[in-house]
Amino acid sequence: MNKLENDLKELGKKILLDKTVGKIIGYSYGTLAGKCVPVFIDKPEEAGKLTWNSFCDTNLARYIKKEIPKEGKIAIIAKGCTGRAITQLLIEKQFPREKLYILGINCAGTIDRRRIANELGSTEILEIIEKEDKILVKGTGFEKEFPRAEYLNYLCKVCKYPIPPIYDVLVGTKEPKGHIHDKYEDTLEFEKKTPDEKWAYFNETLKNCTRCYACREACPLCYCLECFCDQTQPSWFCKSAEHSEIAVFHLVRAMHLAGRCVACGDCNVVCPMGIDLIPITRKLEKIVKDRFDAEVGIDPSKPPSLSTFCIEDQEEFFEEEE
Amino acid sequence: MNPKSFEKRELQNVLQILAENYDIVGPVKEGNVLKYKKLDKFEDIYLDFVGPSAIPPKSILFPQREVLFTYELENKDVKLHDLSQQKPAKIQVIFGIRPCDAKSFALLKLFFEWGKYKDAYYLEKFNNSIFVSLACNNTKSTCFCTSVGGDPFGKENSDLQLVDLGKKYVLRSFTQKGEAVLSTLKKYADAPKEDLQKIEQINNDARKSIKTHLELGKIHEQLANMWDDKIWAKFSAACLGCGSCSFLCPTCHCFDVIDDRTDERHGARIRVWDTCQFPIFTKQGSGFNPRDAKLARARQRIFHKFNYYPTNYGVLGCVGCGRCICLCPMNSDIRDELAKVKEVKTATT
Amino acid sequence: MAVLENVYFPKLMKIEEITTENPVNDLKTFKLVFKNQEDSKNFIYIPGQFAELSQIGMGEFPIGIASSPTEKGYLLFTIKKVGSVTGSVHYSTLGDVIGVRGPFGNGWPLEKMKGKNIVIVGGGFAFTTLRSMIYYMLAPENRANFKKITVLYGARSAGELLYKKDLENWEKRNDINLILTIDKAEPGWTKKVGYIPAVLKEISPNSDNAVAIVCGPPVMIKFSMPVLTECKFPDDAIFLSLENRMKCGIGKCGHCSVGRMYVCLDGPVFSQAELKKLPKEY
Numbered sequence: 001m002n003k004l005e006n007d008l009k010e011l012g013k014k015i016l017l018d019k020t021v022g023k024i025i026g027y028s029y030g031t032l033a034g035k036c037v038p039v040f041i042d043k044p045e046e047a048g049k050l051t052w053n054s055f056c057d058t059n060l061a062r063y064i065k066k067e068i069p070k071e072g073k074i075a076i077i078a079k080g081c082t083g084r085a086i087t088q089l090l091i092e093k094q095f096p097r098e099k100l101y102i103l104g105i106n107c108a109g110t111i112d113r114r115r116i117a118n119e120l121g122s123t124e125i126l127e128i129i130e131k132e133d134k135i136l137v138k139g140t141g142f143e144k145e146f147p148r149a150e151y152l153n154y155l156c157k158v159c160k161y162p163i164p165p166i167y168d169v170l171v172g173t174k175e176p177k178g179h180i181h182d183k184y185e186d187t188l189e190f191e192k193k194t195p196d197e198k199w200a201y202f203n204e205t206l207k208n209c210t211r212c213y214a215c216r217e218a219c220p221l222c223y224c225l226e227c228f229c230d231q232t233q234p235s236w237f238c239k240s241a242e243h244s245e246i247a248v249f250h251l252v253r254a255m256h257l258a259g260r261c262v263a264c265g266d267c268n269v270v271c272p273m274g275i276d277l278i279p280i281t282r283k284l285e286k287i288v289k290d291r292f293d294a295e296v297g298i299d300p301s302k303p304p305s306l307s308t309f310c311i312e313d314q315e316e317f318f319e320e321e322e
Numbered sequence: 323m324n325p326k327s328f329e330k331r332e333l334q335n336v337l338q339i340l341a342e343n344y345d346i347v348g349p350v351k352e353g354n355v356l357k358y359k360k361l362d363k364f365e366d367i368y369l370d371f372v373g374p375s376a377i378p379p380k381s382i383l384f385p386q387r388e389v390l391f392t393y394e395l396e397n398k399d400v401k402l403h404d405l406s407q408q409k410p411a412k413i414q415v416i417f418g419i420r421p422c423d424a425k426s427f428a429l430l431k432l433f434f435e436w437g438k439y440k441d442a443y444y445l446e447k448f449n450n451s452i453f454v455s456l457a458c459n460n461t462k463s464t465c466f467c468t469s470v471g472g473d474p475f476g477k478e479n480s481d482l483q484l485v486d487l488g489k490k491y492v493l494r495s496f497t498q499k500g501e502a503v504l505s506t507l508k509k510y511a512d513a514p515k516e517d518l519q520k521i522e523q524i525n526n527d528a529r530k531s532i533k534t535h536l537e538l539g540k541i542h543e544q545l546a547n548m549w550d551d552k553i554w555a556k557f558s559a560a561c562l563g564c565g566s567c568s569f570l571c572p573t574c575h576c577f578d579v580i581d582d583r584t585d586e587r588h589g590a591r592i593r594v595w596d597t598c599q600f601p602i603f604t605k606q607g608s609g610f611n612p613r614d615a616k617l618a619r620a621r622q623r624i625f626h627k628f629n630y631y632p633t634n635y636g637v638l639g640c641v642g643c644g645r646c647i648c649l650c651p652m653n654s655d656i657r658d659e660l661a662k663v664k665e666v667k668t669a670t671t
Numbered sequence: 672m673a674v675l676e677n678v679y680f681p682k683l684m685k686i687e688e689i690t691t692e693n694p695v696n697d698l699k700t701f702k703l704v705f706k707n708q709e710d711s712k713n714f715i716y717i718p719g720q721f722a723e724l725s726q727i728g729m730g731e732f733p734i735g736i737a738s739s740p741t742e743k744g745y746l747l748f749t750i751k752k753v754g755s756v757t758g759s760v761h762y763s764t765l766g767d768v769i770g771v772r773g774p775f776g777n778g779w780p781l782e783k784m785k786g787k788n789i790v791i792v793g794g795g796f797a798f799t800t801l802r803s804m805i806y807y808m809l810a811p812e813n814r815a816n817f818k819k820i821t822v823l824y825g826a827r828s829a830g831e832l833l834y835k836k837d838l839e840n841w842e843k844r845n846d847i848n849l850i851l852t853i854d855k856a857e858p859g860w861t862k863k864v865g866y867i868p869a870v871l872k873e874i875s876p877n878s879d880n881a882v883a884i885v886c887g888p889p890v891m892i893k894f895s896m897p898v899l900t901e902c903k904f905p906d907d908a909i910f911l912s913l914e915n916r917m918k919c920g921i922g923k924c925g926h927c928s929v930g931r932m933y934v935c936l937d938g939p940v941f942s943q944a945e946l947k948k949l950p951k952e953y
Contacts, residue, residue, distance in 0.1 A: 031647070032463075032647070032648070032655075037652055037654075038652060039559075040559045040560075058651070058652070063559075122370060210386065210569050213565065213600070214651050217564045218564075218651065230602055233754055234755065238582050240387045240582065241386050241387055241595075242387060270562065272376075274355070391679075391680055395727065398766050398768065400768040404677055406679070406680070407675070433923075434923065437922060437936065438921075439678045439936075440675055440676070440678070441923055442679075443677075575923075575925070576924060576925030576926070577923075577924050577925070578924065579919060581727065581729055581730050583728055589728055591679075596924070596925070603925075603926060604915070604916055605916060606914060606915060606916045607914075608888075612915070612929075612953055613952060622928075626928075630928075
């Protein structure tokens with residue numbers, strides 16, 4: 001157990017004992033190797049369940065709205081992207097700040113477990129051990145080491161905000177991870193494709209989509225009480241998992257997240273079919289940067305870019321074509 | 323008829339012979355995903371996987387999108403075309419499914435023909451299919467078929483079974499349909515006694531390799547007293563309500579029926595997979611939703627498989643394939659849930 | 672092998688008559704006639720059952736059958752415009768084709784009602800299958816099977832009462848005691864005023880050798896049940912019709928499951944005694 005995890009357990013126990021909070025949303029070990037699951041703790045003696053490691057990949061911010069108590073506060077373990085989601089949700093007035101007790105963590109990135117599993121093929125991962133800069137994977141009759149930095153989730157590799165923008169207490173050190181100049185090289189590369197090539201990419205990646213809606217449910221910013229695809233009056237498009245309907249669902253959801261997506265990558269992590277929507281999330285992030293010189297979920301005082309009028313906004317699309 | 327054995331490299335020829343009389347559906351790998359598809363090229367077949375495929379073969383007989391009938395609107399009149407009784411040109415051999423999946427087809431058949439109304443779409447396809455299971459020499463840590471009455475070499479609903487002996491395959495039949503198929507493979511030798519003994523041995527090893535042992539006992543009686551238990555809130559706390567567990571479960575069978583328009587005058591009535599794990603599954607026209615709470619949906623899943631199925635049909639509604647454990651984004655583990663259910667003290671314990 | 676009957680395949684009917692039931696025009700009764708005589712002969716139903724009506728191209732919805740099997744040659748359905756499919760049916764005109772599947776469900780418990788006094792409590796537009804039940808009981812060939820018939824029917828306003836012509840006729844008869852009520856007094860209304868549970872308490876129906884049938888919005892049911900219990904109606908003599916979301920109508924799609932039962936198969940009619948044994952998923 002690392003020191004960070006130890007500090008987290010101690011702090012968790014303390015804030016429940018002294019009733020700073022009534023509940024903690026955190027991570028605990030799952031039943032499968034290399035999987036951590038969200039855990040909801042309301043008793044000090046349960047604080048031992050809390051963990052922090054490179055497999056705490058899911059974004060816990062999605063649970064806040066449903067768990068906000070009538071009285072008192074709730075604590076949440078927030079790495080950088082979780083904190084950005086929380087900030088954006090506060091900007092969108094989804095819950096009051098004073099009800100939250102944010103336990104910030106300086107995140108060193110999470111491992112792309114699916115990539116490791118795919119490379120191992122039919123060999124099952126039975127144990128994963130984290131060592132400094134290596135990940136040791138064990139299965140029936142074999143062992144293999146993977147370099148940590150290479151097998152991080154892609155968005156963790158380009159992450160500029162490992163620490164949440166707002167927090168009540170920071171667990172661990174504040175040492176910067178390393179200054180990343182994110183030049184959106186991946187997005188620029190993708191933009192070079194022709195429209196046909198881009199369309200072919202999306203069709204290829206979406207062909208296994210079963211419309212289970214894991215991506216939508218996982219996304220902390222998808223909180224509409226009635227999603228557009230569930231509406232019957234009017235019914236925007238068919239409910240089946242046909243190709244055109246799947247494309248409509250994903251692309252319209254992306255549009256609904258424009259200016260709001262914090263690029264946490266949870267949509268990718270939770271997809272049971274391994275569909276890669278990173279090009280979309282990165283593009284959404286880049287648009288906000290280019291057009292509004294803003295970053296989603298960083299400054300809690302800044303209203304959302306796409307719902308605020310500003311005289312300096314570029315409006316070249318208004319202009320007549322010559 | 324005696325089981326046949328043949329060298330592994332003969333597999334494609336065997337399938338070629340079968341293809342003269344049957345359509346062959348088997349497992350192929352597309353990228354990282356293992357799927358069951360109609361095979362035209364037998365070299366595509368992929369049998370080197372452990373445990374069940376990610377996507378269950380249930381979609382062969384119960385597709386995610388199925389056309390029930392097509393329609394044409396003409397002025398004030400309507401023409402409908404029933405697609406339920408379409409007899410395929412050839413019977414299909416569903417090849418290389420795990421014994422748990424073979425059993426799941428039988429559970430689906432039980433449900434679709436139960437009671438006053440029969441589902442013609444599923445039953446027609448089922449009756450025109452021959453099931454060839456691929457015995458499990460190895461199992462995954464998430465497999466628990468033996469806890470729910472199954473076995474890595476289970477015979478339930480397998481017309482034939484293929485067993486991997488390392489350098490050879492043995493193909494054995496359990497039903498009359500299976501016999502008919504074996505009779506087309508006369509050119510292959512009967513499996514010698516050593517091969518059959520080896521099967522027993524591999525079977526025992528496979529059984530021993532299963533790491534999960536749940537003593538479910540009379541779980542449906544136990545559950546009957548647990549409707550209001552606090553356990554359901556605990557199980558459902560992290561659940562996303564994404565439906566992956568149901569979509570990828572070989573025994574789940576809920577669906578929605580909608581009209582899908584191609585243009586103003588043509589279209590089809592289709593049925594699509596639906597799941598009790600979606601929040602709006604039980605939402606009524608008035609807006610009232612009896613299963614609005616996540617805990618109600620978590621409870622429904624366990625009750626349906628481990629209380630309603632035994633009470634209504636006398637069997638468990640789970641084959642222990644473990645897909646829901648591997649694929650749940652939040653690592654909900656049904657084995658964990660069942661073990662915790664058994665621990666609860668109720669009036670019957 | 673024998674061809675299996677396809678229970679998902681609708682039979683076609685034509686709209687012969689449309690009656691608007693209320694001033695805001697969102698409740699209409701449709702008189703439907705089978706295109707095919709054979710289908711008409713095969714559609715054998717009892718009061719309380721429902722059918723799945725299709726607006727081909729838009730969708731399908733479950734709806735109680737308002738006509739009684741004693742009314743030959745046609746089926747009546749009273750449809751409220753609530754969504755895109757029912758809305759589309761409302762825009763249909765005479766001669767348009769509607770698909771029908773059914774009859775489904777268990778219907779009102781005729782065997783248990785024989786030789787008994789019948790108390791019917793109906794509210795709003797849930798009255799449709801009660802019309803079927805009343806017509807059935809009042810038919811000359813059936814009337815002797817039932818003893819005293821008391822019907823309490825209420826709506827928000829006079830305009831919202833369904834089947835006004837039928838109500839007028841029933842009021843004139845002496846083999847049925849019809850009590851109408853509306854929620855708030857309005858000019859021209861000389862009958863009772865008050866919520867159904869209150870009027871029910873006032874009437875205080877006799878539970879001796881009696882069966883009660885209750886059909887209406889959840890809030891009406893919630894407050895009427897204690898009144899019936901107070902009047903000493905045992906739980907197995909009170910019957911309700913559940914309103915769960917139904918889709919296939921044949922117990923296969925899973926939407927209407929309540930515990931181990933399916934509302935479309937084992938219901939929609941349940942006795943209060945049976946309901947108490949079921950989980951509260953309705």
